[in-house]
Amino acid sequence: MPDSPSLNDFLLEALRNGFRSIGQVAVLPSVAAADIGADTRFSLCHESDRETASQGDTSLEPFDTPESARRIALENDAGEYRPLHSSPDLRRGWILHLEGVQNLRLALDFLYPAAIGMWLAHRNGSLEAHSFRDKLARQTGMYRSANRISNTRAQQLLRKLCDPSSGCLKKILWKIDPTTPVASLPPEKFDTATKNGDYTRCPLLCQEACNIAVAEARKEARKEVIVVPG
Ligand code: SF4
Numbered sequence: 001m002p003d004s005p006s007l008n009d010f011l012l013e014a015l016r017n018g019f020r021s022i023g024q025v026a027v028l029p030s031v032a033a034a035d036i037g038a039d040t041r042f043s044l045c046h047e048s049d050r051e052t053a054s055q056g057d058t059s060l061e062p063f064d065t066p067e068s069a070r071r072i073a074l075e076n077d078a079g080e081y082r083p084l085h086s087s088p089d090l091r092r093g094w095i096l097h098l099e100g101v102q103n104l105r106l107a108l109d110f111l112y113p114a115a116i117g118m119w120l121a122h123r124n125g126s127l128e129a130h131s132f133r134d135k136l137a138r139q140t141g142m143y144r145s146a147n148r149i150s151n152t153r154a155q156q157l158l159r160k161l162c163d164p165s166s167g168c169l170k171k172i173l174w175k176i177d178p179t180t181p182v183a184s185l186p187p188e189k190f191d192t193a194t195k196n197g198d199y200t201r202c203p204l205l206c207q208e209a210c211n212i213a214v215a216e217a218r219k220e221a222r223k224e225v226i227v228v229p230g
Helices: 007-016 047-054 068-074 100-111 115-124 132-137 141-148 151-161 211-223
Strands: 025-029 041-046 061-063 094-099
Touching (some): 007 100, 025 047, 041 047, 047 094, 061 068, 068 100, 094 100, 100 115, 132 141, 132 211, 151 211
Parallel strands (some): 061 094
Antiparallel strands (some): 041 094
């Protein structure tokens, strides 16, 4: 396998090939795709504000440092804390101006941690997924009991937690265990289509269940009825 490009080089290549969207964020370069370079200026905004931003409307709240993205990602429109960066409730009404690809990558990492790196690894075929059981089996301390959850409850839990319209935008790459797929979510939840696909949209990939899923699995496992033979 050829050496992987650096993340900045990969991002530059993706931008020149049409990368303009990630999660709920629109990526707006200041020049045409063919002219994009390491020093190009970019703007980021909510996908639903793309048109407003493209028209130069000044009603959007301006930011100009990559670190601002951390603040933007913190709360939804109602001012509520967002524990999951990939939940579909990123707030609207802002525009973030950035100088160069390095700052763009930093800002994207604050909005969607590790998404660009996972995209590159997925395209290279080097992104390794871990099953839900693998993840639960690695837990220690108070979370060790999470792996007692039944497959039935696990399916129910994932249906609610990972629902793309209300829970999480990530695409799931793993199964419950090596022979049990997650059957409680719609097919598009598993449709990554990026290895040989185009660059237009960076997918958000779930390589293994997140810590919120582990914590919820622990709670559900505690509700399981233990039948003791009489
Ligand atoms: S397990 Fe993955 S898909 Fe489900 S909520 Fe967590 S990050 Fe999102």
